[in-house]
Amino acid sequence: MSVAMSETLTNNEYTDDLRYEVFNREFMPHIDSMYNFAFRLTMDEDDANDLVQDTYLKAFRFISSFEQGTNAKAWLFRILKNSFINDYRKKSKEPSKVDYQEVETTYNSEEASDTTYTVDLRADAVQELIGDEVANALNALPVDFRTVIILCDIEGFTYEEMAKILDIPIGTVRSRLHRARNLLKEKLKSYASSMGYDA
Amino acid sequence: MNASSNTPSVTEEVQQKPMKQNCEHHADCMKIIQAILDDEATDAEKDHFRDNMDKCIPCIESYRLEKCIKDSLQLKVEKKPCPQNILNTILSKINS
Numbered sequence: 566m567s568v569a570m571s572e573t574l575t576n577n578e579y580t581d582d583l584r585y586e587v588f589n590r591e592f593m594p595h596i597d598s599m600y601n602f603a604f605r606l607t608m609d610e611d612d613a614n615d616l617v618q619d620t621y622l623k624a625f626r627f628i629s630s631f632e633q634g635t636n637a638k639a640w641l642f643r644i645l646k647n648s649f650i651n652d653y654r655k656k657s658k659e660p661s662k663v664d665y666q667e668v669e670t671t672y673n674s675e676e677a678s679d680t681t682y683t684v685d686l687r688a689d690a691v692q693e694l695i696g697d698e699v700a701n702a703l704n705a706l707p708v709d710f711r712t713v714i715i716l717c718d719i720e721g722f723t724y725e726e727m728a729k730i731l732d733i734p735i736g737t738v739r740s741r742l743h744r745a746r747n748l749l750k751e752k753l754k755s756y757a758s759s760m761g762y763d764a
Numbered sequence: 765m766n767a768s769s770n771t772p773s774v775t776e777e778v779q780q781k782p783m784k785q786n787c788e789h790h791a792d793c794m795k796i797i798q799a800i801l802d803d804e805a806t807d808a809e810k811d812h813f814r815d816n817m818d819k820c821i822p823c824i825e826s827y828r829l830e831k832c833i834k835d836s837l838q839l840k841v842e843k844k845p846c847p848q849n850i851l852n853t854i855l856s857k858i859n860s
Contacts, residue, residue, distance in 0.1 A: 585858075588858065596846045596850075599846070600845075600850070601843050601844060604844065614850050617850055618854055621858075622857055622858065686829060687829070688828040688829040691829065691832045691833055691836055694840075696836075696840035696841050699836045699837060699840050700841045700842065703837070703841065714837065717802060718833075718837040718838060719837050719841060721838075723803075723804065724804050739795070739799075742798070746798065746830070749833065750829075750833070753833065
């Protein structure tokens with residue numbers, strides 16, 4: 566292994582050894598997060614397997630465009646999300662038939678523009694829910710809303726990282742997240758009510 | 765501080781300030797609350813939060829709820845390990 570392989574190298578100076586080195590050191594540690602993201606996007610184990618494999622093989626092939634020292638996890642998530650949109654979205658088994666565009670339009674419209682929109686849900690009711698119930702509520706959201714919640718609340722990306730992963734402005738990240746959380750609260754409320762908790 | 769003349773105890777002073785039962789700008793407060801919990805708040809938002817959040821019941825409840833949901837997503841939702849065979853396939857393909 567080359568001694569000189571460190572942060573001083575710029576992106577085009579990848580030797581073969583360095584490609585493997587960077588792949589193992591920077592990319593492989595994120596494979597569990599990637600797998601979970603893939604599964605929550607596709608809602609299907611086989612598709613998730615394929616999506617993770619495709620993403621990692623693409624990442625290896627295009628490793629020279631990964632700039633060392635930058636956020637590898639965000640870079641990988643962006644590839645995975647693009648692969649999902651291009652290759653899997655059409656055939657993915659969406660639990661909700663609601664078209665995302667339609668939902669976004671509804672929530673963007675004047676009367677729903679966040680003014681007094683609150684979901685009446687108690688924190689104690691949420692506390693009673695088990696992980697599977699929270700996951701089911703999340704999975705019931707349209708995929709684009711699901712995605713921002715996964716990226717922010719489960720994976721802990723910053724708004725700026727999310728903007729890069731999703732190719733949208735930060736303002737859109739904020740507002741989409743806000744709407745996604747309102748939708749999630751509605752789902753959680755119906756779960757909590759159906760479980761007999763005082764929501 | 766308007767200390768009461770007869771019993772200037774700390775607790776009584778706090779109790780004298782009535783808590784807000786309704787929040788007239790709750791939508792804006794929700795944005796601040798979420799920004800705070802996401803660690804994305806601006807300095808102005810942090811100041812506003814610090815100065816006001818203990819005075820408004822709807823905002824206190826919303827903060828609790830938002831935090832509880834965020835914590836549930838982080839801590840309760842199951843994270844599966846990537847199946848070993850996927851790992852093996854990836855490694856064998858890049859090494860071939």
